[in-house]
Amino acid sequence: MTIPAAEPKSLFRPTTLAALNAMSKDTAMEPLGIAFTEIGPDYLRATMPVDARTWQPYGLLHGGASVLLAETLGSMSGMLCIGENEICVGIEINANHVRGVRDGVVTGTARPLHVGGRTQVWEIRIEDERGRLVCISRITLAVVPRA
Template identity: 75%
Template sequence: MNSPAPGVFRHATSLEQLNAHSPDTAMAALGIVFTGIGPDFLRATMPVDGRTRQPYGLLHGGASVLLAETLGSSAGNLCVQPGEMCVGVEINANHLVAVRDGEVTGTARPLHIGRRTQVWEIRIEDPAGRLVCISRLTLAVVPQRA
């Protein structure tokens, strides 16, 4: 089932449940798929193809940021109390290695999980394990609205 072991996540979930939220979202448009979940991480892949390249043939930095925010926000929402949700406040990203094709893998891990804020580090790597992008996402924990 790929449910997380006890750790930072308060809500048990499966990769199937996470991926079920993808239709009609930017995740579906860019081909992002959740592929791993553990006690302190959430992982997803994204293709490097016509959907995610910039005009010079390289992985678009904005696509990397979208992958990073998808991972961090999804992971953050697995950590909140019932009746709460996470929303992005700030994200930064350093693009370190150019990728032209294939697939990248992002892994989100918490740096801080507080009552009102969370900070997540997202590492995006190519198939060779090279660090393509390093991102930090700050989330606010707010009341969930109906």
């Protein structure tokens, strides 16, 4: 008899993609077309179009748009790991842009490096439609009481 493998325990509190996407209404994420697409036991994924909304003047994906996607993913991931009476705020973010993209969609995936009671560190990989690395980012979050 084969015993089925146990489902991995989720790092995140329960939520839905619909709830996460609803939180983007009337924020910087909405006009850029950022959409949450997948929640795993230890990762959160979102996509962003590469078009006139996210281009820089040379017709390439703007680095600032990549950083906005990275911060969105890191901050939302962090929020899913804390209590209802706390919030996560970014205190540092860095990004290395390693490949230009002219069109299509990029996908960002946030994974934890450290999830503590007062700080969190997340790594966000942004890839093109062929799975090639476009940007690698790391964000540090502070966990603070909700005001």
